[in-house]
Amino acid sequence: MLPRRQRPPASGPWGPRPAVLLLAPLLLALQGVAAAPAGAGGPEDSPGLQDAEFPSGLLQQAARAALHFFNFRAGSPSALRVLAAVLEGRATVNPKKGCQVDLVFTTDHYNPEVGEEHLGKCSARVFFRNQKPRPAINVTCTRLIEKNKRQEEDYLLYKHMKQLKTPLDVISIPDSHGHIDPSLRPIWDLAFLGSSYVMWEKTTQFLHYYMAQISSVNQWKTSDDAIDFDYTVLLHEFSTQEIIPCRIHLVWYPGKPLKVNYHCQELQTPEEASGTEEGSAVAPTELNNF
Amino acid sequence: MKWILFFGALIGLSVCGREKFFGDQVFRINVRNGDEISKLSQLVSSDNLKLNVWKSPSTFSRPVDVLVPSVSLQPVKSFLKSQGLEYSVTIKDLQIYREMDSIAGDFPKLATRVKIGHSFEHRPMYVLKFSTTEGRRRRPAIWLNAGIHSREWISQATAIWTARKIASDYGKDPAITTILEKMDIFLLPVANPDGYVYTQTRNRLWRKTRSVNPGSRCIGVDPNRNWNASFAGQGASDNPCSEIYHGPHANSEVEVKSVVDFIQEHGNFKCFIDLHSYSQLLMYPYGYTVKKAPDADELDEVARCAAKALASLSGTTYQVGPTCTTVYPASGSSVDWAYDHGIKYAFTFELRDTGHYGFLLPANQIIPTAEETWLGLKTIMEHVRNNLY
Numbered sequence: 317m318l319p320r321r322q323r324p325p326a327s328g329p330w331g332p333r334p335a336v337l338l339l340a341p342l343l344l345a346l347q348g349v350a351a352a353p354a355g356a357g358g359p360e361d362s363p364g365l366q367d368a369e370f371p372s373g374l375l376q377q378a379a380r381a382a383l384h385f386f387n388f389r390a391g392s393p394s395a396l397r398v399l400a401a402v403l404e405g406r407a408t409v410n411p412k413k414g415c416q417v418d419l420v421f422t423t424d425h426y427n428p429e430v431g432e433e434h435l436g437k438c439s440a441r442v443f444f445r446n447q448k449p450r451p452a453i454n455v456t457c458t459r460l461i462e463k464n465k466r467q468e469e470d471y472l473l474y475k476h477m478k479q480l481k482t483p484l485d486v487i488s489i490p491d492s493h494g495h496i497d498p499s500l501r502p503i504w505d506l507a508f509l510g511s512s513y514v515m516w517e518k519t520t521q522f523l524h525y526y527m528a529q530i531s532s533v534n535q536w537k538t539s540d541d542a543i544d545f546d547y548t549v550l551l552h553e554f555s556t557q558e559i560i561p562c563r564i565h566l567v568w569y570p571g572k573p574l575k576v577n578y579h580c581q582e583l584q585t586p587e588e589a590s591g592t593e594e595g596s597a598v599a600p601t602e603l604n605n606f
Numbered sequence: 607m608k609w610i611l612f613f614g615a616l617i618g619l620s621v622c623g624r625e626k627f628f629g630d631q632v633f634r635i636n637v638r639n640g641d642e643i644s645k646l647s648q649l650v651s652s653d654n655l656k657l658n659v660w661k662s663p664s665t666f667s668r669p670v671d672v673l674v675p676s677v678s679l680q681p682v683k684s685f686l687k688s689q690g691l692e693y694s695v696t697i698k699d700l701q702i703y704r705e706m707d708s709i710a711g712d713f714p715k716l717a718t719r720v721k722i723g724h725s726f727e728h729r730p731m732y733v734l735k736f737s738t739t740e741g742r743r744r745r746p747a748i749w750l751n752a753g754i755h756s757r758e759w760i761s762q763a764t765a766i767w768t769a770r771k772i773a774s775d776y777g778k779d780p781a782i783t784t785i786l787e788k789m790d791i792f793l794l795p796v797a798n799p800d801g802y803v804y805t806q807t808r809n810r811l812w813r814k815t816r817s818v819n820p821g822s823r824c825i826g827v828d829p830n831r832n833w834n835a836s837f838a839g840q841g842a843s844d845n846p847c848s849e850i851y852h853g854p855h856a857n858s859e860v861e862v863k864s865v866v867d868f869i870q871e872h873g874n875f876k877c878f879i880d881l882h883s884y885s886q887l888l889m890y891p892y893g894y895t896v897k898k899a900p901d902a903d904e905l906d907e908v909a910r911c912a913a914k915a916l917a918s919l920s921g922t923t924y925q926v927g928p929t930c931t932t933v934y935p936a937s938g939s940s941v942d943w944a945y946d947h948g949i950k951y952a953f954t955f956e957l958r959d960t961g962h963y964g965f966l967l968p969a970n971q972i973i974p975t976a977e978e979t980w981l982g983l984k985t986i987m988e989h990v991r992n993n994l995y
Contacts, residue, residue: 373933380961398962426962485684492679492810494968526961528811550811552964555934557828557849559811 375405377524378417378451382440384516385453388597391574393505394469395461396426396512400435414445415521423457427505436460444521451519470570473502478538489530503545504530510566511549513576517595518551518560528552528559542569551580573598633674633682636692645689655682700802702766702795706734713773716786722794723864726817729799731864734769736776736791746994747790748877748987749869749949751940754829754861755813756801757965758883760957760975765795765881767976768983781984785991789876798829798861811965815859819846827853830880831938832862835946836894839937841930852938866943877951877990878944879983884964885933885956886924888913888982891945893929893936893954901950902928908989909953916982920974922958924982929954951990955979 379399387396405419423436438457445451461469480499489504490496496504507530515525528550535546544567551560562580577596637643650657655678674682686693710719716736723731739745752765772791775782785791796802800816814826824847831842834856838844842852857863869875890905899905906926913924929936933956945952958967958975967975 373931399960487680487683488810490963490966490968492806492966494963494966494971526964528964529966552811556843557813559849 374407374415374417374521375402375419375421377519377521378405378407378419378442378444379421379438379440380524381451381516381519382419382421382438382442382453382455383423384512384519386438386455386457387509388513388516388574388576391509391568391572392466392470392570393502393509393568394473395466396505396508397423397436397438397457397460398426400424403437412446414443414448417442417444423460425460426508427501444519447520449520449523450517451521453516467571473505474543474568474570477502477506477543480536480538482536482538484533484536486533488532503533503536506543506545506566506568507547507549507564509568509574510545510547510564510576510578511551511562513574513597514549514562514564514578514580514595515551517597518580522555524554525560526552526554531561534563542567542572633686633693635686642689642691645691649682649685657682700729700796700799702762703730703732705766706732706769706795709734709770709773713776716776717769717773720792722868723860725798725800725861726815726859727800727803729803731794731797731799731861733868734793734795736772736786736793738776738786739790744872744874745790746788746874746876746990747792747872748785748879748990749865749875749944750791750793750879750881750983751797751865752793752795752881753802754797754880754940755882756798756805757811757813758881758957759805759965760883760967760972761881762795762802763972764957764976764979765793767973768980769793769795771976771980781988785984785987788991788994789987791987794865797865800861801826801829813849814851815861817853817859819851819854822846824851827851827859829859829862830882830940831936832856832859833866833938833940833943835939835942836937839894841893841935842937850936856938862940865940869944869949870947875944875949876994877986878941878949879952879986880940880954881957881979882954883957883967884959884961886922886958886960887932887954887956888916888924888926889929889932889941889954889956891928891942891952893933893939893942895935896928896930899928899945905951905953908951908986911989912953912982912985915985916978919978919981922975922978950995951986953986955982 376399379402383397383399400422403420403422405417405421407415407417409415418439418441420437420439423438436458438455440453440455442454443452476499480503484503486500486503489500489507508527511527515527518525530547531550532548533546534548535544537544544565546563546565548561548563551562552558553560560580562578565577567575575596575598577594579594635646637646649655655674657674657678685691706719710717716738718735718737720733720735721730722733725731737745750765750768753762755761772782772786772793776786777783798815801812801814804812804816812826814828816826818825819827827846828842828848828850831850831852837856838852841850843850845851853859857866869878888909890902890909891899906928909926913926917923925932929939929941939954941952941954957979958971963971
């Protein structure tokens with residue numbers, strides 16, 4: 317659910333918002349993918365109030381980044397949230413440092429039950445550092461699900477996962493037609509949780525990701541208490557339209573912090589060098605803000 | 607010819623409101639001995655997989671062709687792998703082409719299947735022409751483009767559903783009837799046939815054409831960066847390995863050139879609509895610049911009306927705006943080319959969803975998507991009909 321674009325008044329300047337610089341010219345100027353010189357065909361780059369459209373895309377991107385981070389930190393595959401709508405937002409640009417987005421948005425359950433209407437609400441501050449990934453995020457959300465209920469659901473999921481017979485006989489999830497077998501749905505949810513960490517870490521003000529498909533399940537171990545899950549996921553980066561394979565290894569036990577290691581294939585460069593991107597994390601148990 | 611009926615029935619059912627799955631595949635299975643034949647018989651006789659033996663083995667040296675419905679693909683592959691049975695996947699013909707043929711056959715006075723060219727791998731490029739006149743005069747026309755990016759399967763699926771909808775509703779729905787009384791509609795459901803086959807057989811997430819790039823190991827050009835509208839400008843790449851590689855020059859892709867030549871030769875197109883996924887956006891020029899298009903205000907108005915009509919069915923919300931600032935800068939796009947060549951009503955749809963399933967939209971969303979999109983398309987076409995220039 318995307319919000320309506322915020323439109324400036326029909327005539328005259330944007331309005332009295334002294335702290336806000338409009339982003340369109342800067343974003344276009346900094347766009348890394350263009351073959352033509354930066355700023356070609358764009359309006360003036362001078363900072364200050366401009367009579368241009370506010371790119372609503374940035375607010376949604378910031379909201380999604382905040383949710384990737386939130387979902388990872390919550391570490392709960394049964395309580396995943398997805399963006400419903402951005403209610404309000406503003407962006408402040410410091411050309412030397414980066415771009416800060418403050419926003420309020422609503423969320424839905426990732427797996428809504430039929431007829432369910434629980435909209436959670438979040439407020440977030442997302443700071444995109446110039447050209448660098450891993451935006452700094454400060455996010456708080458109203459409770460969508462009661463803590464006890466969430467733990468219960470997680471534990472049910474965990475028990476279900478323990479019952480899946482190994483080795484898992486799957487090729488890709490979903491299949492080519494978007495179908496996920498109900499028995500495999502928890503695997504998708506857990507994979508999405510691990511991928512949330514990766515997607516957060518890779519997000520920049522220009523690059524944002526979606527999880528397209530689990531292309532292989534390399535290992536699924538439940539011999540000890542925890543679920544030990546090693547899989548390859550295909551991430552879809554929107555502005556370049558690239559598909560990025562990432563190998564992710566996570567360890568999960570309900571109520572415990574999620575452990576994630578990953579290794580993604582680098583985006584194609586003109587020299588066709590194949591770099592690698594690695595990262596790992598353990599989610600904190602407490603919801604602390606930084 | 608049992609399997610044609612099977613396919614035809616499957617596709618025909620879609621308009622009756624049942625679920626439709628594209629991507630049934632024909633498996634060619636090698637059987638080398640009696641043991642393998644009995645394993646295969648075990649598979650085929652399994653009731654719930656609904657397999658259809660197309661060509662049975664007469665000797666051990668001949669392969670068996672089995673039609674596997676898309677829902678059974680995974681279990682069948684697993685079974686074959688576990689039993690050590692060798693197989694390959696063959697697609698004899700695109701199902702969509704057969705359906706186009708079927709529509710032309712069912713509505714001969716209205717619809718004809720026209721070949722406008724061929725793809726890099728020599729597949730035909732077929733367009734369905736809907737026309738209520740047989741005169742040689744070129745009526746004002748509407749072009750509906752789909753499947754230019756092969757992985758966006760909801761695009762081809764929506765297009766073929768729309769084709770049958772146009773044909774079925776003519777004479778019944780006043781809107782489409784009056785539109786067709788004044789204008790012709792040309793519908794290209796698979797603008798990138800090579801890419802489409804590739805997504806069905808090798809890589810579900812393939813986007814580009816399958817043309818060879820000399821000097822590079824990477825295949826394909828982004829056909830929606832290959833049009834002659836600020837070609838090689840901002841929002842495209844000169845790297846053949848990139849998903850948005852614009853190609854060596856404008857119209858280098860035969861798939862693009864075929865459409866350009868046809869439209870230019872016709873000379874009387876008034877509307878060009880390109881169907882993509884995903885994001886739920888309805889956009890108008892420009893993609894190659896932030897400069898406002900001369901008709902932007904009118905196009906914005908039309909797009910808002912269309913988005914409202916679309917949302918009226920199931921509440922699916924679309925965002926509206928010029929391409930460059932609504933999604934991203936993109937040069938060499940079909941819609942910008944159309945607009946700069948005098949086709950005023952030029953729109954891009956990014957269909958469902960907003961990222962949950964993305965390109966892998968579940969098949970049970972095909973009909974709901976097509977039905978709501980139809981309302982949006984009709985709004986645009988009605989406006990064109992009322993504002994012919």
